Amino acid sequence: MEFLNEQLEDIVRCMKCGNCMSACPVFAVTGREAMLARGRIQLLKAVMNGRLELTDGLRDVLFTCLNCDACSLSCPPGIRVDELMRAAKVELLRLGKPLPEAQERIRCGIERQSNPFDQPKGERGAWLPPELRQPKPAKYLLHAGCSISYASNRIGKAVIRILQKAGVDFTMMGDEELCCGDPYVRMGDLEKAEALRAMNKAAFRKYGVETVVTPCAGCYNAFKHSYGDSVKPMHIVQLFAELIEGGRLQFEKPFGKKVVYFDGCDIGRHSGCYDEPRQVLSSIPGLELAEMPSNRENAACCGGPLLGSHPDLARRIAAERVREAQARGAEVIAVACPTCLLNLKEGAQSAGIRMDIQDVTTIALRAAG
Amino acid sequence: MPASKSSVEVLEKIKKLVGQDDYLDSYEDRLCYSYDSTIEEAIPDAICFPGTPEEIAQILKWANEYRLPVIPRGSGTGLSGGSVPVRGGLVMVLSRLNRILEVNEEDFYAVLEPGVITQTLSDEIARRGLMYPPDPSSMKSSTMGGNVAENAGGLRGLKYGVTKDYIMGLEVVTPTGDIVQTGTRTVKTATGYNLTQLFVGSEGTLGVITKITVKLIPAPEHKESVLAIFADMGQAAQTVADIIKAGVVPATMEFLDHTTINAVEDYMPTGLPRQAGAILLIETDGVREAAVKEIGRVEEICRKNQAMKVQKAKDEAEREAIWTARRSALSALARVRPTTILEDATVPRSRVPDMVRGVREIAEKYSIPIGNFGHAGDGNLHPTILTDERDREEFARVEKAIEEIFDLALRLGGTISGEHGIGSTKARFMEREVGPSGVAAMKRIKDALDPNGILNPGKMFVEGGGHL
Numbered sequence: 150m151e152f153l154n155e156q157l158e159d160i161v162r163c164m165k166c167g168n169c170m171s172a173c174p175v176f177a178v179t180g181r182e183a184m185l186a187r188g189r190i191q192l193l194k195a196v197m198n199g200r201l202e203l204t205d206g207l208r209d210v211l212f213t214c215l216n217c218d219a220c221s222l223s224c225p226p227g228i229r230v231d232e233l234m235r236a237a238k239v240e241l242l243r244l245g246k247p248l249p250e251a252q253e254r255i256r257c258g259i260e261r262q263s264n265p266f267d268q269p270k271g272e273r274g275a276w277l278p279p280e281l282r283q284p285k286p287a288k289y290l291l292h293a294g295c296s297i298s299y300a301s302n303r304i305g306k307a308v309i310r311i312l313q314k315a316g317v318d319f320t321m322m323g324d325e326e327l328c329c330g331d332p333y334v335r336m337g338d339l340e341k342a343e344a345l346r347a348m349n350k351a352a353f354r355k356y357g358v359e360t361v362v363t364p365c366a367g368c369y370n371a372f373k374h375s376y377g378d379s380v381k382p383m384h385i386v387q388l389f390a391e392l393i394e395g396g397r398l399q400f401e402k403p404f405g406k407k408v409v410y411f412d413g414c415d416i417g418r419h420s421g422c423y424d425e426p427r428q429v430l431s432s433i434p435g436l437e438l439a440e441m442p443s444n445r446e447n448a449a450c451c452g453g454p455l456l457g458s459h460p461d462l463a464r465r466i467a468a469e470r471v472r473e474a475q476a477r478g479a480e481v482i483a484v485a486c487p488t489c490l491l492n493l494k495e496g497a498q499s500a501g502i503r504m505d506i507q508d509v510t511t512i513a514l515r516a517a518g
Numbered sequence: 519m520p521a522s523k524s525s526v527e528v529l530e531k532i533k534k535l536v537g538q539d540d541y542l543d544s545y546e547d548r549l550c551y552s553y554d555s556t557i558e559e560a561i562p563d564a565i566c567f568p569g570t571p572e573e574i575a576q577i578l579k580w581a582n583e584y585r586l587p588v589i590p591r592g593s594g595t596g597l598s599g600g601s602v603p604v605r606g607g608l609v610m611v612l613s614r615l616n617r618i619l620e621v622n623e624e625d626f627y628a629v630l631e632p633g634v635i636t637q638t639l640s641d642e643i644a645r646r647g648l649m650y651p652p653d654p655s656s657m658k659s660s661t662m663g664g665n666v667a668e669n670a671g672g673l674r675g676l677k678y679g680v681t682k683d684y685i686m687g688l689e690v691v692t693p694t695g696d697i698v699q700t701g702t703r704t705v706k707t708a709t710g711y712n713l714t715q716l717f718v719g720s721e722g723t724l725g726v727i728t729k730i731t732v733k734l735i736p737a738p739e740h741k742e743s744v745l746a747i748f749a750d751m752g753q754a755a756q757t758v759a760d761i762i763k764a765g766v767v768p769a770t771m772e773f774l775d776h777t778t779i780n781a782v783e784d785y786m787p788t789g790l791p792r793q794a795g796a797i798l799l800i801e802t803d804g805v806r807e808a809a810v811k812e813i814g815r816v817e818e819i820c821r822k823n824q825a826m827k828v829q830k831a832k833d834e835a836e837r838e839a840i841w842t843a844r845r846s847a848l849s850a851l852a853r854v855r856p857t858t859i860l861e862d863a864t865v866p867r868s869r870v871p872d873m874v875r876g877v878r879e880i881a882e883k884y885s886i887p888i889g890n891f892g893h894a895g896d897g898n899l900h901p902t903i904l905t906d907e908r909d910r911e912e913f914a915r916v917e918k919a920i921e922e923i924f925d926l927a928l929r930l931g932g933t934i935s936g937e938h939g940i941g942s943t944k945a946r947f948m949e950r951e952v953g954p955s956g957v958a959a960m961k962r963i964k965d966a967l968d969p970n971g972i973l974n975p976g977k978m979f980v981e982g983g984g985h986l
Binding site: 158161162164165166167168170171180181182183188191192195200201204206207210223225226227 | 542544545546547549550551553554555556567593594595611613614635637656658659660848849852853856857858906907908
């Protein structure tokens with residue numbers, strides 16, 4: 150059987166040294182070898198050696214991976230584990246393996262309603278001020294993303310207020326906005342992802358969009374890595390940093406709290422954006438910026454990608470992150486990703502820890518007065 | 519190994535005892551516990567995660583009744599097949615016993631459970647201004663239980679000793695299910711047989727460790743590091759010998775050979791000269807004045823032995839940079855070819871140049887790249903074979919090469935394993951080193967403690983079994 154032929158060299162290189170153990174957030178809370186890069190790679194190797202069929206057990210184990218890629222940093226032979234996990238999921242689909250239930254629901258949701266939550270398409274723009282519900286030609290497109298459109302409006306509203314205050318000319322797709330396609334990529338459906346991307350790119354062209362700005366780290370990661378040169382991708386914190394530098398965004402009201410900035414994987418390790426969110430937070434008077442014990446490239450994932458399919462596991466991972474922030478004396482955890490926001494809150498709540506978790510944008514709005 | 523009716527029965531009892539959340543027997547999970555960090559592989563019947571020494575004792579009692587092999591496991595990062603279930607049976611993972619129970623800053627000891635990750639212990643101890651010196655390279659992932667069972671080494675071996683030198687006492691569940699306390703919390707003891715040191719390094723064949731009392735020492739106040747580059751391995755080896763003769767015992771003396779230097783430069787260029795024959799990385803530690811004086815002597819001796827370059831770290835950042843070269847040695851070598859096999863043959867320090875030369879000759883003889891690096895100060899080298907396990911023809915040559923490396927080490931008055939242990943991979947070579955009477959004496963002890971041979975069978979005493 151043809152399976153992962155292109156990734157063969159990566160799979161063979163696994164020395165089984167177990168270095169990934171010290172990096173994997175899922176292994177940290179489960180202690181299970183199957184929930185570790187080493188275990189998953191050895192299972193893939195067993196498939197290639199004919200010792201394992203494409204079982205549900207194998208599939209399910211692949212889908213407990215956060216795709217955070219922290220393991221790759223600790224890997225002596227430098228296996229690109231995240232790429233390997235993604236490729237494996239593509240192969241499973243290609244070979245006709247049905248998706249796990251949670252992913253199947255997401256797939257249907259995007260197909261039917263252009264969002265992974267299967268929420269009504271027509272209500273996507275309901276949270277928007279009327280003037281932003283329909284797109285118009287503009288160089289800057291503000292892409293809210295599915296999470297912010299359907300779950301975390303506050304972030305979107307904060308971004309709109311700040312951009313309007315700073316006099317930025319931008320448009321939004323509003324009711325016409327579509328999913329960026331990243332959930333499809335995560336489940337291995339590259340065909341559907343490409344189709345969605347094509348529709349998004351057509352929309353960019355139609356409205357003369359040059360830069361897509363988004364407060365969603367997942368969408369930012371997608372635009373940065375999967376959309377080629379069709380647009381310049383920006384995470385909202387990058388635009389904020391530019392505006393601050395240009396004097397167009399000023400913070401009047403102090404935010405006198407100790408704030409730990411949490412490097413989400415999609416904006417951080419996958420996309421290399423570490424400085425701008427810190428610049429934004431540091432510009433806020435009274436704000437004391439602190440760091441997680443592992444930060445920037447080495448930041449540990451919040452567990453968010455598992456919230457839909459393995460909520461208990463996701464919360465346990467998030468609780469660890471909240472504890473780490475607490476140990477640093479943080480009063481607030483600042484994030485730049487709606488998934489981190491949601492999951493860290495869930496983690497704090499499930500562990501009974503009181504911690505204020507906010508998006509950088511809502512902190513910024515407060516401080517902008 | 520197909521499950522017999524009786525093994526199904528005993529596994530059911532064990533599953534009930536530990537609870538189904540701490541018992542795994544799906545095929546995928548069994549595959550995941552079939553390996554360690556060697557190429558040795560064997561699928562167990564089941565895996566369990568016991569929560570207390572009493573549960574472990576009960577499991578072992580049943581294991582004797584039903585003749586079920588039980589294989590203790592920490593993180594499964596061993597380098598000799600110690601936690602691989604070569605005869606099937608039940609893998610018993612000790613990860614739930616992971617608490618540091620006591621750190622006594624007055625009497626300088628700590629008590630902990632076997633599942634504690636060595637780095638976690640080291641960090642906790644360092645926070646109190648104390649030091650647990652053994653630093654095996656796997657310490658971020660490996661467990662203290664595994665370290666004790668394998669008598670793990672590390673870079674600080676020459677000055678500070680290895681794991682066995684820091685174990686004051688243990689709690690062990692014997693293979694027949696008795697919970698035994700050994701050792702003491704006092705500095706000295708003369709009470710009965712030294713069972714502690716019997717169990718240290720016993721590789722999970724004489725008992726399951728459930729508590730460990732470790733000795734702690736004050737943390738050194740200051741460190742100095744030097745990187746010295748030599749055109750010739752012989753000069754580096756002479757330097758090592760001269761340093762010791764001068765009465766300086768550095769905390770660490772590591773070397774990288776020519777092959778390793780080039781692999782490191784390929785992986786992460788830092789400007790190491792590719793034509794260099796050897797690099798020494800040396801660290802002194804202790805009271806500030808002493809550490810500084812000692813590193814001064816080290817620098818002098820390096821220059822006296824024609825070092826091409828001697829670079830002393832000016833600050834913490836430079837120290838880090840120097841040690842990155844050593845830490846990345848294995849990563850660099852691991853990127854050269856698909857399969858990396860780490861060996862462990864150790865010789866007396868004075869024979870290091872002969873060993874390095876001999877390994878290079880073996881590499882040439884069998885046309886296999888071998889990078890050599892390791893603990894120059896205590897003669898514990900890590901000849902690292904770079905190959906491709908899929909190439910059966912080449913692999914046959916690799917097996918011969920490894921056998922010759924063992925024979926070479928023994929001829930030079932050394933040992934086939936400095937710190938990785940025997941396990942299954944080196945069992946058939948043990949007699950060459952300790953002789954038939956040595957093996958027989960060990961076997962009598964094993965049989966006395968484990969009459970039914972259920973605890974980690976297929977290790978230490980295998981007749982021609984195992985791979986490498």
